[in-house]
Amino acid sequence: MADEAINGTPVTDEMIQAWADEAEAGYDVEQLRKRGRPTTGDGPGIVVPVRMDAALLEALNARAEQKHVSRSEAIREAVRAWIQIQ
Numbered sequence: 001m002a003d004e005a006i007n008g009t010p011v012t013d014e015m016i017q018a019w020a021d022e023a024e025a026g027y028d029v030e031q032l033r034k035r036g037r038p039t040t041g042d043g044p045g046i047v048v049p050v051r052m053d054a055a056l057l058e059a060l061n062a063r064a065e066q067k068h069v070s071r072s073e074a075i076r077e078a079v080r081a082w083i084q085i086q
Contacts, residue, residue, distance in 0.1 A: 040076065050075070 004011040052060065064074040 060071060060074060064071045067074065069077070
């Protein structure tokens with residue numbers, strides 16, 4: 001293997017074999033479905049691209065960091081307040 005690494009840890013042939021053995025043994029599909037991002041409301045979320053100028057984005061990032069929330073959560077919170085729903 002040519003200098004492959006995951007998070008700085010070199011990938012060995014033994015690691016690859018262990019992953020292959022795990023895959024061949026099969027995965028619990030229901031357990032896999034429980035992975036990923038949690039829902040943000042009623043059902044799966046829909047991505048809505050929004051354009052912002054640099055100053056607005058910088059202010060958003062600063063406020064989200066101050067409140068210890070993600071940028072996405074800060075945007076959702078602002079939209080909820082604007083349309084007056086919880």
